[in-house]
Amino acid sequence: MTHILIIEDEAKAARELANILKHIDDDINILAILDSVEECLQWFTVNKQPDLIFSDIQLADGLCFDLYNKVNIRSPVVFCTAFDEYMMNAFDTNAVSYLLKPVTREKVEKALDKFHTLKSVFEKNEHNKGLPGLLNQLKNNYKSVLLVHQKEKIIPVQVREIAYFYLDKTIVYITTLSHQRFYLTNTLEDLENALDPSMFYRANRQFIINKAAIANAERFFARKLVVKLVADTPEHLIVSKAKASDFLQWLEG
Known part of the structure; x- marks a missing residue:
């Protein structure tokens, strides 16, 4: 029964x-x-x-x-x-x-x-x-597709094709490797838990980034890192001194 x-x-x-x-x-x-x-x-x-x-x-x-x-x-x-x-x-x-x-x-x-x-x-x-x-x-079955809304359409976006997630005030935007842009109703915290951590990294309060989208990383003031992606970002993507070592280990492994 x-x-x-x-x-x-x-x-x-x-x-x-x-x-x-x-x-x-x-x-x-x-x-x-x-x-x-x-x-x-x-x-x-x-x-x-x-x-x-x-x-x-x-x-x-x-x-x-x-x-x-x-x-x-x-x-x-x-x-x-x-x-x-x-x-x-x-x-x-x-x-x-x-x-x-x-x-x-x-x-x-x-x-x-x-x-x-x-x-x-x-x-x-x-x-x-x-x-x-x-x-x-x-719960470790991470998301492979996200559903985004564009007017009356519901569009499936392959997670592997997303270059980064960006928090602008209260709205989360995604930009794909092909430079498409959508917005989500999810928080970055929700997304961080739903994404494969071997593929995506929470760089700071504004960004979650795809390893496949990283062009390079440069040393910056006070042992911080500036990360450049293959897709344009609305502001400089800074990784703090506290997270820099962890970020580089993630990037390497």
Whole structure:
């Protein structure tokens, strides 16, 4: 029996999801349908963690991430939302899948198949016990594609083609190796956690840079470094004295 908790503030969407789950597998038990962060907080104080959670992101009284910041959720989560802008935040949790609404039987089946596959693989692993451990390993599956918005279009950008990420006040811009420019809703902190550290380096508060985009680095005043990229940058890219040695080791290795 797979015990599933549904977190969804739209009653119709919650009923449809519950019906889909029951039709897919008779061994699925819907523990509860909750519609707010507050209701979830109360539920988790008196109930055991479910085997799996299907969760919307925007709830009646806030974002579901408010719940995960307050409760140590050990259960894997399938996120169901109408927005793709929270994808990076979602995979900072125990996410196993991210479904864009409308949620269909096909999407739910794929998410359940992934959940059962991961569970099965993990149970055969002699060195790591428990699904949460496997989920922690999954977090090292770094992003290979980012979705950017340009007017009405959603454009997939290959991460390896991004020269650098740049924070301008509160907006993060990306510039590609082919000199295209887009903006993101993510923070640099989100991106730093989602990018392969062997490929990308947080040079300072404004820049995350791709190793493939580095033309050269020059010694600068007070043992700092000035890094020049193959793509133009809006300001000098300075690596501090404190980070200079670490940066050069990263660049070499």
